[in-house]
Amino acid sequence: MKKNAIQTLVLGLLPAAFLAVSCSAPVESNIQKEAFGQLSSGEEVSIYTLSSSTGLKARIMDYGGAIVSLEVPDAQGELTDVTLGFDKLADYEKHRVFFGALIGRFGNRIAKGQFSIDGEDYQLATNDGPNHLHGGIMGYDRVLWTAEPVAHATEPGLRLTYFSADGEEGYPGNLEVTVTYTLKGNALEIAYEATTDKATPVNLTNHTFYNLAGEGNVLNHELTIAAPYYTPVDSTLIPTGELVEVAGTPFDFNSPYAIGARIADVPGGYDHNYVLAEGEGLRFAAKLKDPQSGRFMEIHTTEPGLQFYSGNFLDGTQSRGDRSYTIHTGLCLETQHFPDAPNQPNFPSTILRPGEKYESTTVMTFGVE
Template structure:
């Protein structure tokens, strides 16, 4: 009888320990961590989520602007560092609107003079880039606090962000429901965008991360490949002229790996141009970026028709993070998108979302190392 009670007790203890370990050490709980990042001047609390993959890659996302704060990946010597530009405190994000890592909308890039006509109605958006509308206006999606829902998964932790953009916000028609889900699968970071509306409205969603695969210094020696035979030239205010021009035999040709700085002096003001991707239906390779020194590379896959390549021309050293000072060309952007000013350019792919439709797009940042 004593032996039987002892056996039952040991079984019970084993179950309790197993359940206890399961509740505190489960991979589902370990690979998503939440902390308070700070408080905005409006009094809103901003949370920071850290996703950790099965390979050890870490991605940090805050609810202000739905922004990527850090992407930590190893180099050829297995030394990890943050490969995107950002700040280490919330106040710098609030007071320096440089779009570091942020979600952009309703309309990424520019709309000429903030004007467009839709269904015989003229709309005037907020203008915040000279006479043009840029990245959603004065209060784009990068300036709002998104609602976050962590999705625990032992193999692929995810964070779903949601925002309701009300009818008339920054001049746009319709109540727009937007969700963006970040999913970390191994060394792949997936961004899945969805949106619905109750009135026809333009939409162009993207992420505005600044990449530096070395973690410091200039990106001029990074090797860039862009899968595009053409680009859209712009006027002096960076609005497309409407032309689609071949990149062959121009400084805009990155169809073979080319150092970012190899021909940048031939482009007035540096690169800030939309590329017409050679992509068909579904997810396709848009670009590849490699840092020869660290061995890190990133492949960018997307379902979108365009890619904005921006060489960090307006970084001027007034922003910094710790010892990292963000001077010109210390980061570059590769923004998957529709074309700029599409609501005024009928020859470009349409960006109008209709009621009853669902906007969907996917972009994947795939990181690796050449040893």
Template sequence: MRKKSLHSLFAGILGLSILSCNVPAEEAIKKESWGQTPDGKAVNLYTLKSSSGLEVKITDFGGVITTVNAPDKAGNIENVVLGFDDLSSYLEKRSFFGAIIGRYGNRIDKGQFTLNDSTYQLSLNDGPNHLHGGTNGFDQKVWEATPVETAKGPALKLTYFSKDGEEGYPGNLEVTVTYTLQGDSLIVDYLANTDKATPVNLTNHSFFNLAGEGSILNHELTIDADAYTPVNETLIPTGEIKPVEGTPFDFTTPHPIGERIDQVPGGYDHNYALNKTEKGAMTFASKLKDPESGRTMEIYTEEPGLQFYSGNFLDGSQKSGDWVFEQYNGLCLETQHFPDSPNHENFPSTILNPDETYQTRTIMVFGVE
């Protein structure tokens, strides 16, 4: 069993106590060539292994997490994220599997917003709307990667420079995303600066399946949110923030995902307004458990929102080995600001100004029960 005191584990993650990395440097981070993009850019795959044995594979193409190898209660190791073994599968069809999403995670209504008396038109790639950074977002870019050995464990630092006007966004944006393994935890740090006011809402789009394959409908989910943001027919928030109590959106206590999904037309693809007593505080956001394998994942974040997506649009057109990715074979828990925030004054602001630094952290803690 690798179950630990949540308090002591969380304190260590936040730096109150530093875990030593017992894995030799040459074993903790491994780099291998992973092909090249159609325009000739070299792509590499990095394997990070923590002192506890948690193994994560990340490619500099889109900052994609391709693999998270974690044990179940019997010690069996399986990959608990949807991903592919080769670059060509990511290039053939855009899936967002495991990728860094930006400049703006989630949707912006009609791809339009007004900022400082100027109206901006973004690329449209989701019917009438702008989704996950547009037609050629951060998930499609080759990032500059730097492996780093830290006191907490192995890390991969990824940087990207987004030019003024890219996908319609104003301002030159310098972005750094760092993945760090510490014990049983994957820590994701986001950092960005701009020379012109611009919306920024970065996230990671991993699809999780703690069983290793098959349906996620029996996974038990908890979300620490008393409210959510309803959406219209194109999944754009209406602007309301409604209580979850008495609705199928209530995950304040654990519920199997499939228990009430038939009451949600199209399945879950909704933003939750996380319970926060202090703006920007690092707090518990969600817990996911697969009862059969015993695997768990807890999420902590400084973000105000969490998008729960139940894999509604997985359609069997992609696969990894013999596993064909069908509907509900994976789910996303994306820490974020709210969708379409530039068009809703009552939502937490996503505008980054030149005199500010965008800085936020999300932590995923893997375990067994």
């Protein structure tokens, strides 16, 4: 197909608002849309490919708002997908492992699915043993978002919106959610916004599994987390309420450590919330590096916490192509407020009230050293 025909095809797939830009801005070349299949409900799912001027390429689908792949150049400019995901839409429906997905209304766990606001008790679904996890049975990873490309010549983006109705999964209040993915050179920014008409807990995040080598496991990856404390958990992974110093423990990543170096000293592997160093606005949270390729990722966030999950429950039943995802083949670094915050008065509040605006930003910057 000739170049002009390709451009015509791509332009025909974009909304009018996206096309209302200067003719000198070649935005049609850095955002493309394609069909990804049909859900069991019959709804059509699309993938949007964002390409930055530095070679970064993100493929994001409107089902679950999930990052399907994120290709990052190495020192020679060769692209490697540094995330875990599936080739087929049906696998995203079949395997709920949250690959790349947006998580809400409340990311992480709420003890027994219960909380109270202003004296009123609420009961959520318990979909993780006795607890509520990642928004319940039909969390935001299981819904079809409304997607709109964001026109920009050098910073392509995708705006996703979802209306979460009062009572959905047991949560109070109608919540209007907007998440915008933007490629900015070597960085991927995720900006979250939400408003409600009734007080409700809100804790939004993204659940991408990373492997900066693009193969093998992540035990040799070196991790740095700027956190003086972590929140220990009980046997069901609910925080005890304590803030414990990481110094002198296997949880101390204030200096870079190989993930596998001390994982045997953490029963079940890492699946813990880190209390990030205090500060205002975007601040450094973590750095992940693959020593073999030299590829690294730095995370900056406005959030007070970071969940480090070392892929403990990957069991080989999930795969992409000829690559099987077994234990520790990927890891998650989820920026967030603390787990079970609605029941922990000493944790930063996650209650959003009418007239307030939930805002959160996380930026992942990639490079080679």
